[in-house]
Amino acid sequence: MPSRPAPPLPAVPNLRDAGGVETADGCRVRTGLLYRSGQLDRLDDGALRAFAGLRVGTVVDLRTGAERAAGPDRLPDGVELVVANVLGDHGHAVPAQLPRLIRSPAEVEQAVADGVVQRLFEQTYREFVTLPSAREAYAALFRRIAGGEDGRPLLYHCTAGKDRTGWASATLLMLLGVPDDAVLDDFMLSDELALRAFRPLVDAFAAAGGDPRALEPILGVQPSYLRAGVDHLRSVHGTVEAWFADGLGLGADVQERLRARLLEG
Numbered sequence: 001m002p003s004r005p006a007p008p009l010p011a012v013p014n015l016r017d018a019g020g021v022e023t024a025d026g027c028r029v030r031t032g033l034l035y036r037s038g039q040l041d042r043l044d045d046g047a048l049r050a051f052a053g054l055r056v057g058t059v060v061d062l063r064t065g066a067e068r069a070a071g072p073d074r075l076p077d078g079v080e081l082v083v084a085n086v087l088g089d090h091g092h093a094v095p096a097q098l099p100r101l102i103r104s105p106a107e108v109e110q111a112v113a114d115g116v117v118q119r120l121f122e123q124t125y126r127e128f129v130t131l132p133s134a135r136e137a138y139a140a141l142f143r144r145i146a147g148g149e150d151g152r153p154l155l156y157h158c159t160a161g162k163d164r165t166g167w168a169s170a171t172l173l174m175l176l177g178v179p180d181d182a183v184l185d186d187f188m189l190s191d192e193l194a195l196r197a198f199r200p201l202v203d204a205f206a207a208a209g210g211d212p213r214a215l216e217p218i219l220g221v222q223p224s225y226l227r228a229g230v231d232h233l234r235s236v237h238g239t240v241e242a243w244f245a246d247g248l249g250l251g252a253d254v255q256e257r258l259r260a261r262l263l264e265g
Helices: 045-052 065-070 094-101 105-113 116-130 132-147 164-175 180-197 199-207 212-219 223-237 240-247 252-262
Strands: 034-037 058-061 080-083 154-157
Touching: 034 164, 058 132, 105 116, 105 212, 116 132, 116 164, 116 212, 116 223, 116 240, 132 154, 132 164, 132 252, 154 164, 164 180, 164 223, 164 240, 164 252, 180 199, 180 212, 180 223, 199 212, 223 240, 240 252
Parallel strands: 034 154, 058 080, 058 154
Antiparallel strands: none
């Protein structure tokens, strides 16, 4: 079953519950504990009130410093903001450059036709596995999730909620025992939700003479992106449990806390 959408908040791209997925042994990832989304910089007073209804106590921002400066999160009072910069060691990776990438329709269309864009995204997903800043950021995120001391939900996000956020969700679901095909189904929800959130950019691209279909590999996701990261993880570490332990420094104790907190049934 795909992740359950969160209450609709048009100001927050790609917002949904990170739970609701079944594991291979018949358990279910709890809902109402984890949310995932794109950036939170467009919350007006009404949206802030709606967001407060989710009872989120902690927001983990996976974006670069430049992204945060361009669109700082706007949060209700009392919400803790934690910065975990996944691409701190590679701030020019494509997920951190989405607005810049689509300024020239002719260049975008050529890069997509040549497969350049797709290969860059696939390489970024491999870097999620081994880049020091990525390991540090994901370790901080999963440690926070495993803790959950205040009992309130946690939300994690990047710019579009599809790449850095998508990798976090995919690897967490893998650790919890969700089958690979269900992990991919959950990941691919961003293809629809992120593209919908970027509709103004798509419309502007079309008005400038571009083919909107050329933006799909940039503003959406493709199965090859996740496969590149997972294949690299398994090549380097063997299993997702070993990546958590050896790559992120999160041993069996933290992994068990994640399962205990997030699984039911």
